Amino acid sequence: MRPSAAALRVARRSARAHFSDPSKKRGLLVAFEGPDGSGKTTQRKLFKTWLKSEGYDVVTTKWNSSDLIKPIIKSRKAVRALSPEEFSLLHGADFRHRVEQIILPALWEGKLVIADRFLFTGLARDVARGLDLDWVLKLYQPLLWPDLVFYFAVSPITSGRRVTATRMPNFYEAGQDVTAVDDPVESYQRFIARVIREYESLALIFNMITVDAEQSIGDQHRQIRELFLEGQQRPWSPWNADAVAEWLAGRGEAR
């Protein structure tokens, strides 16, 4: 059943009123982005512990983690059966499902959502695989913009050194589906250089907060706390009205 234009208009108004109400603690979305080996998961965990100690109600969501889509992706990755388009579309589906099932409900309830990787991961990896940025970006519409995006910047050499220190990168992580290089470590070095190039462009375009991830863990954590305390005062972005309105309209119909 199609939500009417009037229903969407009402939902948009309701979204704006809900997230702009100064009397309520509004939900916040903070994304941690960066290549593998940039230390963002370590920082995400430290940040979450600190937020909880400060009294925030925190929800975490990770890339490729929806209970519905993750098994579909995992089984296809295991047999190396995905083309760049299929890889992109399945990750887009996983993201959409998490936005609707985890992120938006938590934000609506005034919680703080930390996303360990957000749609920028899909953009950087898919474009590095040769897909068109415009096509990939539109797959993620209606777009939901985080209140803050921390980009953990490392060089391809540091990323490669940190990742290969403990394990061998897997087939897709190493980009072996597109580099045609047999050695996973060599393939990873080539592929991650492309991914980082895309990330750097995205960090500029989307105004991410760049964290020098070559610094010590403690220095990065202190910087993140300070930047968060400044950034959390930002008003709700009206660009998110469409994403929230579509979710609200769908939720109303599902009842």
Add this chain to the structure above:
Amino acid sequence: MTSPKARLVSVDGVDASAVIATARRAIDRPGRGGVSHWDASGIFQDLCVADAAAGAPSARTLLLLYAADLAFRLRWEIRPALAAGRRVVAAPYVDTAVAFGRAAGVPAGWLTNLFRFAPAAAERHFVTSVRGAAAGDGFVGLASERVHAVNRRARRKLVSGVAAHLRAQALRRARRSKR
């Protein structure tokens, strides 16, 4: 180079059994072509066994999965058949998914972008019967059941909406070919 006999034919509709029957008739001679079926990748089969606690997927999520399945069919079935100079009938193809998206309220521009990777069919056929979909058959049946798991009335309305979009599309095609 693709042979002049290579031809992509689409058959779209709500009634999965009728779509397959029409697709079989659309192959001129057996052995000279084949049918590319929905869910050749098994994505939707896997979705059916997923834990219900994972939450109901939205129309957009289901369309992204449909597109992933179509990308698989294009890579393994449709493009190789065309390259071998064969006639290939995609049943269903893009029109069924677009009609489902429009009936569910997904913007047309998003749908156009989503299926940008799929080549246009040289021949397009539409099946207008709606039997089967109500019982959860085919993409439209399964997707409607997933979007409206509890509300049967809403599910029936969605299926009728998809059928109405496809009928309108078929009419437009017929008018264009008359001109």
